[in-house]
Amino acid sequence: MINGNAAAAERREPSVPVLDVRDLRIEFPIREKALVAIDGVSFSIGHGEILGVVGESGAGKSLTGSALIGLLQAPGHIAAGTIHLSGQRIDNLPETEQRRLRGKRIGAIFQDPLTSLDPLFTVGRQLTETIHTHFPSMSRADAKGRAMQLLAEVGIADPATRFDQYPHQFSGGMRQRIVIALALAGEPELIIADEPTTALDVSIQAQILALLKRLARTRDTAIMLVTHDMGVIAEVADRVAVMYAGRLVEIGPVEDIVRRPNHPYTVGLMASIPPLHRQPERLAQISGSMPRLGSWPTGCSFHPRCPHAGPRCEVSTPLLMPAGATAAACFLHQGGTAL
Ligand SMILES: Nc1ncnc2c1ncn2[C@@H]1O[C@H](COP(=O)(O)OP(=O)(O)OP(=O)(O)O)[C@@H](O)[C@H]1O
Ligand code: SF4
Numbered sequence: 001m002i003n004g005n006a007a008a009a010e011r012r013e014p015s016v017p018v019l020d021v022r023d024l025r026i027e028f029p030i031r032e033k034a035l036v037a038i039d040g041v042s043f044s045i046g047h048g049e050i051l052g053v054v055g056e057s058g059a060g061k062s063l064t065g066s067a068l069i070g071l072l073q074a075p076g077h078i079a080a081g082t083i084h085l086s087g088q089r090i091d092n093l094p095e096t097e098q099r100r101l102r103g104k105r106i107g108a109i110f111q112d113p114l115t116s117l118d119p120l121f122t123v124g125r126q127l128t129e130t131i132h133t134h135f136p137s138m139s140r141a142d143a144k145g146r147a148m149q150l151l152a153e154v155g156i157a158d159p160a161t162r163f164d165q166y167p168h169q170f171s172g173g174m175r176q177r178i179v180i181a182l183a184l185a186g187e188p189e190l191i192i193a194d195e196p197t198t199a200l201d202v203s204i205q206a207q208i209l210a211l212l213k214r215l216a217r218t219r220d221t222a223i224m225l226v227t228h229d230m231g232v233i234a235e236v237a238d239r240v241a242v243m244y245a246g247r248l249v250e251i252g253p254v255e256d257i258v259r260r261p262n263h264p265y266t267v268g269l270m271a272s273i274p275p276l277h278r279q280p281e282r283l284a285q286i287s288g289s290m291p292r293l294g295s296w297p298t299g300c301s302f303h304p305r306c307p308h309a310g311p312r313c314e315v316s317t318p319l320l321m322p323a324g325a326t327a328a329a330c331f332l333h334q335g336g337t338a339l
């Protein structure tokens with residue numbers, strides 16, 4: 001890691017999680033009503049840890065990631081809750097400070113590498129300028145040297161030649177590696193990776209995931225890996241957060257979530273892991289689909305699809321509570337309460 005990151009090193013306090021989200025609530029004001037899109041979501045990510053965030057389309061995975069990085073699209077906004085990065089509250093920072101934070105202390109990797117790369121500039125120039133933005137006192141020569149190191153670190157062979165090439169001269173997998181190098185340019189404590197391998201071939205997916213895992217381990221970076229591919233999660237995550245209709249319904253160590261899930265929705269997701277990581281549009285084991293924003297069912301929003309639902313589930317909302325090795329928001333696991 002480079003010397004300019006002494007402040008980040010000082011912030012590194014193992015007992016303080018890199019990311020701590022408490023009771024996050026995101027609303028969209030629509031026609032004088034506030035549509036709640038994310039409701040009471042809490043989780044943390046430690047140093048070198050990969051938290052997989054899963055759930056069907058519309059669960060609220062990307063909205064949560066966007067809120068962390070300060071990129072919620074208006075009129076969406078954080079209506080309640082707190083976000084701390086290495087102990088510092090960041091959700092209430094002014095826009096200019098949020099912008100400085102983005103890229104520097106929180107790196108982002110999205111599904112399509114082309115949206116993060118400028119086709120008109122060489123990858124070397126894009127990397128060097130990004131490094132300069134984050135470390136303005138660094139000399140041009142040092143920034144170039146650093147850019148070469150980053151290209152090598154993300155597995156780009158012959159960085160000296162590749163440095164002067166344009167994005168279109170790279171394959172999809174190579175481009176995503178360059179986006180990862182850009183995300184690392186500020187030496188971030190946290191990386192938000194939103195479906196980073198969805199657009200790639202399966203064999204390339206595996207390489208990119210292995211790279212992310214290695215980066216988390218060698219750099220101690222916390223990674224929030226958003227996907228609806230349970231196969232991806234089983235391979236690389238340390239812990240898994242399961243989202244449904246804007247809420248966190250289960251969270252726990254990956255082995256427990258995959259092998260011994262407690263929440264009926266997680267059970268359905270696990271039973272639907274398809275061969276070769278195909279993404280299920282619908283859950284094979286559970287009928288119905290994710291409710292649309294604004295028409296969430298009352299009580300436990302999963303109740304219309306849940307094979308175990310009882311009358312209580314239609315009127316009361318279960319809180320996330322310890323359930324064996326995980327925590328689950330389901331009455332079935334809350335003290336044998338009659339449904
Ligand atoms: N700008 C917006 N305006 C209104 N509703 C939005 C906006 N962005 C997202 N939503 C809604 O919020 C809900 C959560 O969206 P989000 O993009 O977080 O889902 P997701 O879990 O990332 O799904 P996917 O797997 O399809 O990417 C969805 O119902 C979506 O329609
Ligand atoms: S609270 Fe009820 S409806 Fe919701 S997941 Fe548990 S059993 Fe099913």
Ligand SMILES: [Mg+2]
Binds near residue numbers: 061062063
């Ligand atoms: Mg998404």
